[in-house]
């Protein structure tokens with residue numbers, strides 16, 4: 001029997017616990033605040049932004065979106081970030097990626113104050129992650145680790161194979177898995193014989209944006225398969241990067257799309273926003 005790794009159910013349980021924490025914080029005068037900057041219109045970002053605010057409202061986090069047109073200048077975006085860096089009611093700042101071509105992603109991520117960088121994309125936080133120091137970690141990989149933990153899936157000593165090396169998923173996930181003592185292989189579009197690598201995986205993580213590209217023949221029997229993809233297939237239906245119908249019977253456990261990694265990403269973001277806001281309670285920040 002294949003276990004379905006139910007991200008929605010797991011996220012709901014984590015959020016119930018978090019609501020209590022937020023309620024206590026509010027009683028002490030601190031409402032966690034999350035600012036989201038959305039530039040232009042990326043469909044995956046649109047889903048993410050909508051679900052984030054829905055979840056934040058439910059647990060009592062104050063969240064708002066600053067929408068900017070796709071034509072916005074880098075200077076205007078940086079000015080907005082500076083304003084949020086200085087706003088004492090904002091604990092976490094998140095800039096939706098990807099950004100339009102005229103804007104340097106590096107310049108934007110460098111501009112976010114590291115102590116408000118709820119996505120963990122600032123080089124200081126990336127450095128902390130890779131040196132295994134405590135800090136904020138990108139929400140999607142953090143959510144994935146929480147999901148594995150909830151299902152008590154062992155990581156230490158396992159062969160973990162990641163397909164995709166983006167800054168928002170593949171790379172930070174590699175660091176977290178390494179910190180958890182997995183043996184980690186990173187693959188990408190230039191990997192020779194991808195299937196030879198994926199077939200070695202006890203734990204297979206896929207984040208490519210290529211609809212249903214992972215097929216049965218690429219997966220070891222009994223593997224745990226985590227599908228990060230949020231893609232549209234030819235018929236316009238939301239699917240993952242894994243061909244679920246083929247792969248699920250072969251896997252010991254697998255995430256569905258939707259209802260897998262997506263809700264865990266949101267939960268992770270909420271957890272980390274609350275962590276950042278806790279510093280206000282201790283009086284150490286601002």
Ligand SMILES: NC(=O)C1=CN([C@@H]2O[C@H](COP(=O)(O)OP(=O)(O)OC[C@H]3O[C@@H](n4cnc5c(N)ncnc54)[C@H](OP(=O)(O)O)[C@@H]3O)[C@@H](O)[C@H]2O)C=CC1
Nearest residue numbers: 044164165166169188189207208209228229230261262265
């Ligand atoms: N549910 C969630 O929480 C989230 C979902 N997503 C979804 O995950 C997917 C990936 O997102 P993201 O990481 O931002 O994507 P990017 O486009 O930034 O990166 C994709 C990666 O996949 C690699 N890749 C592409 N095609 C292949 C291939 N045929 N074989 C092997 N590797 C390949 C690329 O290789 P190379 O580097 O060589 O180009 C690249 O490293 C998307 O569907 C996105 O919508 C993303 C973030 C969060």
Ligand SMILES: Nc1nc(=O)c2c([nH]1)NC[C@@H]1CN(c3ccc(C(=O)N[C@@H](CCC(=O)O)C(=O)O)cc3)C=[N+]21
Nearest residue numbers: 044045047048051095096097119258259260262263265
């Ligand atoms: N700075 C930044 N950080 C990100 O983490 C980031 C980003 N930019 N840009 C876009 C991608 C995409 N992403 C999603 C997260 C959750 C769902 C999600 O909630 N999915 C649900 C709902 C699906 C639906 O409602 O159709 C699910 O899978 O069940 C989707 C997509 C985060 N990303």
